[in-house]
């Protein structure tokens with residue numbers, strides 16, 4: 001099963017507007033030396049409500065950049081960002097964003113970090129704290145509520161960040177290699193935790209990763225980006241694996257290997273291009 | 285480090301002190317180098333200094349002077365830190381303001397503050413306020429630069445995350461910028477309290493009728509070397525006590541900071 005098209009696959013859902021719709025997105029950075037760098041060119045991508053989409057691509061191709069455009073942290077040079085049928089202006093408050101790097105406030109405890117996420121919604125402090133406590137328990141950190149971020153392990157910090165994002169109950173989740181710096185086992189544990197939480201209310205997810213296995217095991221659809229500059233989408237694959245999944249076991253599945261082989265053929269070319277370009281730049 | 289070598293180090297440290305005092309004692313009480321009376325005029329003797337210090341500390345007068353110095357130090361610190369935090373914060377958040385005032389701030393900071401002491405004495409009199417003003421000019425810039433830098437270098441990821449959580453400008457201030465500013469204020473706490481004290485003592489030394497600096501100056505003007513040394517000793521003790529209190533406050537307030545964490549070691 002493969003479909004190299006950006007057309008919405010879920011025909012029955014056509015009436016509902018997509019959770020995220022990127023249309024003709026160009027993103028060009030102005031460089032300090034006066035030059036310009038076009039990171040992303042002509043990207044069309046839409047994520048249906050409840051859909052889990054993974055975006056893979058070689059390093060530096062513009063995955064984070066694209067995600068930031070969907071988050072409203074970055075204004076595209078051209079194109080339209082639509083969120084649940086409305087044009088996006090400013091920060092995308094319907095989305096929760098799990099960052100690649102540490103984003104917790106270091107001066108707040110785990111509990112405070114999670115509870116503060118409710119303050120913009122006007123939840124009273126007492127209630128916010130109760131709900132934060134419950135969320136920390138859900139991500140398995142009941143005993144760590146009063147720790148400061150530096151007293152938590154990398155995996156534990158990610159759990160706090162996950163609770164901080166999910167407590168707001170956003171309709172959309174944007175995730176930028178959220179488990180990137182973690183070791184292999186912790187990644188799997190976090191992946192299963194994420195799938196568990198996601199299964200409960202099926203938010204629309206745009207999940208950026210450079211790890212193809214992780215992308216396939218988590219998502220409904222894998223989108224492949226080409227190497228930069230002017231990166232675009234060169235592949236769009238539906239993942240034919242049933243849910244619920246255990247992301248460790250699913251890697252042994254025959255279908256998993258088949259889809260992995262297909263996507264890798266596209267991705268490999270881009271990874272090699274990116275590598276060659278990087279070499280060239282080093283020699284220059 | 286084992287408890288054994290810890291003990292050893294402490295013993296050696298004590299030994300150094302004893303050696304120093306002994307050398308001082310021998311040099312000033314025997315005719316090994318020169319006439320003891322002459323030596324004592326220049327260097328006093330350890331026993332005399334200790335005796336004088338003890339006598340002073342058990343009397344009431346020195347506490348009055350210590351009180352004055354402490355008041356000046358605290359006032360200089362409070363005003364300097366408050367001003368530094370507010371200005372640092374404002375400048376960090378207002379690019380234009382920072383750009384316009386940049387050369388003036390650099391110039392003002394480059395000026396050796398001691399030369400201001402006579403002017404402050406002229407403006408604010410010989411009482412405590414001229415010393416507070418001197419300490420203020422020292423503390424202000426340290427805190428100002430720290431806070432300015434700290435607020436500007438708030439992690440972009442933490443900031444972006446807070447914005448994604450839907451925080452408005454006021455909430456960003458409260459949960460991100462302000463804690464960052466306070467962190468930097470506290471990380472310069474030792475230095476700024478130290479400078480507040482320097483301002484007070486130097487101010488007193490240059491012209492006043494009370495305080496530790498005044499006591500030292502008074503002893504100096506009558507060539508009372510014992511008095512000068514015991515004044516210095518009291519000042520040192522005072523600084524150590526103050527510094528210990530600052531460390532305690534710091535440990536309380538910066539528990540969240542990496543590197544401040546304590547492990548339970550054996551011994």
Ligand SMILES: Nc1ncnc2c1ncn2[C@@H]1O[C@H](COP(=O)(O)OP(=O)(O)OP(=O)(O)O)[C@@H](O)[C@H]1O
Nearest residue numbers: 029037039058059060061062063064065066210228
């Ligand atoms: N602020 C910026 N100014 C100039 N160029 C930028 C800026 N941000 C990103 N870029 C460039 O845009 C390209 C895409 O960057 P981006 O961070 O989106 O890559 P990525 O796909 O997320 O990579 P990785 O997998 O390594 O995180 C890179 O070549 C990068 O150098």
Ligand SMILES: [Mg+2]
Nearest residue numbers: 063064100176
């Ligand atoms: Mg990235």
